[in-house]
Amino acid sequence: MPDTHESGYFTEDTSAEVVIARNAKAPDARLAEVMAVITRHLHAAVKEIEPTQEEWFNAIMFLTKTGQMCNDWRQEFILLSDVTGVSMLVDAINNRKPSGASESTVLGPFHVADAPELPLGSDICLDQKGEPMLVKGRILSTDGTPIANAKIDVWQANDEGFYDVQQKGIQPDFNLRGVFRTNERGEYWFKGVKPKFYPIPDDGTVGNLLKGLGRHPFRPAHLHYIISADGFETLTTHIFDPDDPYIHSDAVFGVKQSLMAKFEPINSGKDIAAEGMSGPFFRVEHDFVLAPAR
Ligand code: BEZ
Ligand code: FE
Numbered sequence: 001m002p003d004t005h006e007s008g009y010f011t012e013d014t015s016a017e018v019v020i021a022r023n024a025k026a027p028d029a030r031l032a033e034v035m036a037v038i039t040r041h042l043h044a045a046v047k048e049i050e051p052t053q054e055e056w057f058n059a060i061m062f063l064t065k066t067g068q069m070c071n072d073w074r075q076e077f078i079l080l081s082d083v084t085g086v087s088m089l090v091d092a093i094n095n096r097k098p099s100g101a102s103e104s105t106v107l108g109p110f111h112v113a114d115a116p117e118l119p120l121g122s123d124i125c126l127d128q129k130g131e132p133m134l135v136k137g138r139i140l141s142t143d144g145t146p147i148a149n150a151k152i153d154v155w156q157a158n159d160e161g162f163y164d165v166q167q168k169g170i171q172p173d174f175n176l177r178g179v180f181r182t183n184e185r186g187e188y189w190f191k192g193v194k195p196k197f198y199p200i201p202d203d204g205t206v207g208n209l210l211k212g213l214g215r216h217p218f219r220p221a222h223l224h225y226i227i228s229a230d231g232f233e234t235l236t237t238h239i240f241d242p243d244d245p246y247i248h249s250d251a252v253f254g255v256k257q258s259l260m261a262k263f264e265p266i267n268s269g270k271d272i273a274a275e276g277m278s279g280p281f282f283r284v285e286h287d288f289v290l291a292p293a294r
Contacts, residue, residue, distance in 0.1 A: 016043035062205055069204040073165065075109055079206040082106065082252035083215075097233075100142045101291040104237050105254040108224065110163040111155060115177040121276075122180075123191035126172040130159030130193030132281040133263070138186040139227060140289045146186025147290060150229035153179045154190065156222070161198025194263060194282045195221040197246045210251065217251050220244035223261075225288070232290035239286050261286040 007021035008014055019039050026032035051059070069076035081087045087106050095104040118124070125132075139150040155177035157163050164175040182188050202210060202217035210217050222238040238254060239261035240247060247255060263282045266272060272279065 012047070015047075016040045019043070062209075066205045074201065074204075076204050076206055078109055079200060079204070080209075082108075082200065083206055083210060085253045088253045091236075095236075097291050098142060100289055101233075102235055102237060102288040103256045103258050104235060105256060105259060106252055107226075107236050108252075110157075110165055111153075111224065111226070112165060112174070112177060115153060115155065115174055115179050118178040118180060118190070120180055120183060120187075121189055121191070122178060124154065124156075124176050124178040125158075125191065125193045126175045127158075132277065132279065133192045133194045133284060134189065134266075134275055134277060134281055135192060135223065135284045135286070136187070136189035137286045137288065139182050139188065139229065140186060140287055141232070142289055142291060146182070146184075147229045147232065148182055148184045148186060150182040150186065150188075150227055150232075150290070151179060152182065152188050153177075153226040153228075154192075155224045156192055156195045157198050159193050159196055161196045191277075192223070195223060195241065197221050197244055200251050215251065216246070216249065218246040219250050219252060220246040220255060222254075223284075227288055227290065229290060231293050233293055235288060235290055237288070239284070 007018055010018045016039050020036045023032050023035050023039075026035070049055075066076045066080060078087070081090075091104055091106055097103060135154075139147045139152070141147055155163070158167075158171060158176055162171070164171040164173060164177065176192060178190060180188050180190055197218050197220050199217040200219060201207070207217060221241040221244045224238050226234065226236050228234040238259055240255055240259050241263050242260040243263070247260075261284050263284050265280065266275065266277070266283050267280045272281070275281070275283065
């Protein structure tokens with residue numbers, strides 16, 4: 001009998017190539033390309049790992065439970081992407097910046113699209129909890145020109161490490177978030193509270209995975225920013241506290257050297273008055289440089 005099998009029989013040796021050949025007529029060329037790469041690497045991983053049937057079933061159940069954890073406000077697969085470094089890798093591939101431009105980092109799951117636009121200098125802390133902080137800086141182009149009317153969307157966790165959306169009914173809505181516009185000199189400033197390290201949600205499959213790997217779930221203290229302006233690429237980034245105990249082991253690999261800010265304690269009456277503050281506070285000064293739109 002002639003061997004009419006389309007591309008050879010499936011064996012341990014030929015597995016990936018047989019599956020890839022089956023997808024050859026895909027109308028979507030990009031899908032075929034993506035599936036070919038995934039098939040090649042997945043089969044190579046399975047051949048290297050040589051899982052038992054039980055281990056493979058455990059892996060399937062891990063993914064099943066990861067999906068079952070997801071709802072409108074909890075996205076366990078994004079957390080999985082974060083702790084495996086894939087979110088930061090996709091971010092790096094999609095945000096190759098020209099020299100001098102500020103670096104990006106992960107968006108994270110706690111951005112809220114409709115935060116209120118506030119006048120410069122506003123206090124985004126609505127419940128007076130935490131150590132006061134004044135954040136200021138400029139938004140610049142790569143040639144150093146200040147960018148007026150740049151939109152700065154900021155959000156941060158409170159002094160206990162929770163975002164408002166994680167504590168509905170405990171924190172006021174829109175606590176510790178706001179949208180600001182730079183003045184004609186490209187300057188921005190606002191008040192908040194000194195952020196603290198916090199764990200990413202770790203009561204699900206991703207938390208179990210971290211435990212199994214002997215890893216902690218903490219992110220070092222940071223402030224989130226999305227900065228946009230006409231004619232420039234939008235920048236999604238953070239600034240970090242370099243003195244944070246988790247600064248060298250961010251659970252989601254989001255820290256970059258250039259994103260370290262200084263949280264300077266200001267205690268003298270003269271300095272407090274000069275900044276228009278009412279008591280001791282932390283001063284954070286950080287400029288951001290936007291890349292020109294491509
Ligand atoms: C965040 O910084 O808000 C965040 C990022 C990744 C996972 C969880 C939280
Ligand atoms: Fe965060």
